Amino acid sequence: MENRNTFVAPSLLASNFLELGKEVDMLNRSEADWLHLDVMDGRFVPNISFGLPVISQIRKATTKTCDVHLMIEEPEKYAEDFKKAGADILTVHYEACTHLHRNIQQIKGLGMKAGVALNPHTPVHLLENVINDIDLILIMSVNPGFGGQHFIPKSLEKIRQAREMINHYKAHALIEVDGGINIDNAGDIFKAGANVLVAGSTVFSSKDPEATISALRNA
Numbered sequence: 001m002e003n004r005n006t007f008v009a010p011s012l013l014a015s016n017f018l019e020l021g022k023e024v025d026m027l028n029r030s031e032a033d034w035l036h037l038d039v040m041d042g043r044f045v046p047n048i049s050f051g052l053p054v055i056s057q058i059r060k061a062t063t064k065t066c067d068v069h070l071m072i073e074e075p076e077k078y079a080e081d082f083k084k085a086g087a088d089i090l091t092v093h094y095e096a097c098t099h100l101h102r103n104i105q106q107i108k109g110l111g112m113k114a115g116v117a118l119n120p121h122t123p124v125h126l127l128e129n130v131i132n133d134i135d136l137i138l139i140m141s142v143n144p145g146f147g148g149q150h151f152i153p154k155s156l157e158k159i160r161q162a163r164e165m166i167n168h169y170k171a172h173a174l175i176e177v178d179g180g181i182n183i184d185n186a187g188d189i190f191k192a193g194a195n196v197l198v199a200g201s202t203v204f205s206s207k208d209p210e211a212t213i214s215a216l217r218n219a
């Protein structure tokens, strides 16, 4: 990875699943830094997406970082399976973890980077006691479960709060933001202190996805 601290992670949720191989080839050619892989269980969120077999195939088709966003209950039951499938970063939801500290240690113990995602209603300060243990805070800027929703403006304040908290505790976690990101709001999201932008519909509904990825990255 080149030496920069702003990244783009296209979400394959919005890709054409019939042409998944071609979509991954396009991302490999592009300036995308990570591939964002949204796993939904129909319980934690009211939608079901894809799971382990699909991620294993994607892993074989790319050398880029596989950034797995688990929108599932009891993520600790599957952490090892996601490691085997090829996840580099495994992000669990704060709201889905009764024993968050234990879950983070499990993920890191398996050799993955550990992320924690916050739903729009969950305050950033709830991560204070684990901020030095995690590699990534994922701020959800839509309610998880679906692509193509509108960015919730309050998320900008949460990004600033997360940046302050990271500075205060001298932590190393990256701030990733997910949901409703487009060319018009990407600059403000980076300015608020985000490091990683996830983008699904903006990339895959674009006429030139590779150019859109570059534009987001340089926003």
Ligand SMILES: O=C(CO)[C@H](O)[C@H](O)COP(=O)(O)O
Residues within 6 Å of the ligand: 011, 013, 014, 036, 038, 069, 071, 142, 143, 144, 145, 146, 147, 148, 149, 178, 179, 180, 181, 198, 199, 200, 201, 202
């Ligand atoms: O986690 C997600 C949904 O729960 C997706 O990563 C996110 O919605 C990306 O899609 P879009 O950019 O279209 O909003």
Ligand SMILES: [Fe+2]
Residues within 6 Å of the ligand: 011, 036, 037, 038, 069, 178, 198
């Ligand atoms: Fe996501």
